[in-house]
Amino acid sequence: MKGKALPKLFLIKNGDIIDPANGKRSPGSILLKNGRIDKIGKRISAPEAETYDANGKVVTHGFCDLHVHFREPGREDKETLASGANAALAGGFTEVCVMPNTDPPLDTPQSIRFIVEKGSGLPVKIHPIGAISSGQLGKELTELGAMTGEGAVAFSDDGIPVMDSGLMRQVLEYTIPLGVPVINHAEDLTLKLNGQMHEGTWSTRLGLAGIPDVSESIMVNRDLELTAMTGGRLHIPHVSSAKSVEWIRAAKEGGLNVTAEVTPHHLFFTDGSLHAYDTNCKVAPPIRSREDRQVLMDAVKDGTIDIIATDHAPHTIEEKEMPFDWAPCGIIGLESAFGAVWKVLGEAGMELEQVITTMTLNPRLAMGFEGNLFDNGREAEITILDPDEEWIFFQEHLYSKSRNSPFIGQNLKGRVKATISAGWLFKQ
Amino acid sequence: MGFLRDKHLLGLAETPKEDIELILQHASSFREVLDRPIKKVPTLQGKTVVNLFFEDSTRTRISFELAQKRLSADTVNFSAGRSSLKKGESFKDTARNIEAMKIDCIVMRHPVPGAHVHLINYVNSVVVNAGDGTHEHPTQGLLDMMSLLEVKGNLEGLKVALVGDIKHSRVARSNIHGLLTMGAEVMLCGPPNLMPVNIENLGVSMSYDIDEVLAWSDAVNVLRIQRERQGVSYIPSVREYRDLFGITHERVERLKEPITIMHPGPINRGVEIDSDVADSENAIILNQVLNGVAVRMAVLYLLLGDQPKAS
CATH class of the missing domain: 2.30.40.10 (Urease, subunit C, domain 1)
Known part of the structure; x- marks a missing residue:
């Protein structure tokens, strides 16, 4: 562009x-x-x-992506706020939220201010998401209030699940007066172990260690229960499995205020796409089965999943050229997002207006941003x-x-x- | 170009029946060479093979090396620990540097499944998989089939049981693919937490009752058991494993018909198999080892040998 x-x-x-x-x-x-x-x-x-x-x-409205990784500070060789902003513009995005798993992580008010200041001159609105726990270690809460004051729009230990249910309860409670969502990467690590891809016939064939779908849905269910109990505000990132969709659907039908996102790659690919050990398909949570993918598409259609977010996660060629087990998880997706999503969902019979809403209005409302962009x-x-x-x-x-x-x-x-x-x- | 459909041997999942038959035929010819006083043929003279081992191995590496020497190929061994590979030079550079020295074939063992699929993107040499993590170990599958063929005469309709840790076994996967391609029936037996999910989708049956499985089978291939893998304990105790899945003297004695006993090694005597079963006359464990050299000679010849000129 x-x-x-x-x-x-x-x-x-x-x-x-x-x-x-x-x-x-x-x-x-x-x-x-x-x-x-x-x-x-x-x-x-x-x-x-x-x-x-x-x-x-x-x-239409500029797209809003509430889940990107721009790697600044720490891995500016992979992406910077500026290069990420260019990728966003090419994909039609005018507003993004950057995840805190940088080096060092965004776990202090100062680091939040760094992103806000450094991002302010760029042609895309960049909002930082703060870490839930210091160092993303899952032990002690960060200064959530002060970070919100500096511009943090949500909290997440992204990439690292909050395994400690007690800590998850605390953050859901503590953020209530702050009015910002909590985003937890839902994968039970004791079930994931050293898993490399979705556990199913393909993982069995390829000999890659499997990650069962319930490793996600168990934690999604836990988070929904904690949200119902605390009255906190939960946003569920990158839903990958049919079982998680069932829990979210039931919770929404029960009136719980929860939002959920799916990525273009989980809608576009299936575990069979890994047949030649393509490390560019290696991602967390993993790309799942054909059946899971169908359920994800249906969930976008019926509104159970209300948001599409890319989880744009840059990695170097050198890292991705490693043998499968050693290559990092992550897929970049800003530039290809709309073309991928509209191809899949359009062919599945969804209306263009609805697809656009999942990339514009819904993510903005989920994050508490202004959603009405066409006001004079x-x-x-x-x-x-x-x-x-x-x-x-x-x-x-x-x-x-x-x-x-x-x-x-x-x-x-x-x-x-x-x-x-x-x-x-x-x-x- | 070689004589097989594919330029490389990466696994038995995609290897067609004709190619497996061709390998087994040549293996039995090379097997005869191994009985001669001078166990060497000039077939691969002038060819260079590198054995690239990123994981510890004694028998497989020696077997490949002997196969190469018996065929008069020049061989070089490269062994690297897992950790040194992971940190320092990239996998791609290691492979390309070795290839830059003008070689014809890379025999690689690697701890990561699918590493060979990556390797063939980076090099032009012929690649033979000597084991990739928990994925495949095709020459082991071939030597197991060759050994079965020697004692049974035919693989079609043969009932073969694989017993043990199927989940983490590359030997099991290569055996399953190869045996099914050749028309054998395969039944798996082992603790349910060591069965990979949806394994039935590969075309095998499954049972947790070892006595039933042994009564069904013509041959049993016993896999090595490790109590713990990467910090996860899968088997409560050796005693309990032996009770539930061990190929014990008493179990084998109870069988109406004797069955062929196989083991890819290394054996844990008294754990997955009793000593006297492993040493019994129905055990063909040492034949498997010898046939390993012959099968690897056949594979190398068929991948690296020159096609006779068409007249």
């Missing part, structure tokens, strides 16, 4: 405008003045404005898509510093054509 400053007057003309916050879809144009929404209407005449012809394209006077965060474009995802489409994407070489459907964010216009 190439960026340039938005001209004083900018007209997005004749687009198919989808406003997820108000549940509206209609043809029209959007006029931006000094980077802010000036007018949205059927016909806007602004002869002095620079024009973007959005005919045949969808114009707001700084424009707009993504322009061609939902019909079929394309093959190649390495040159990546803006991340890393290349660990199993989407390379895959056929995708739907493509981000332009992203407007922070007074900038980025075009493919």
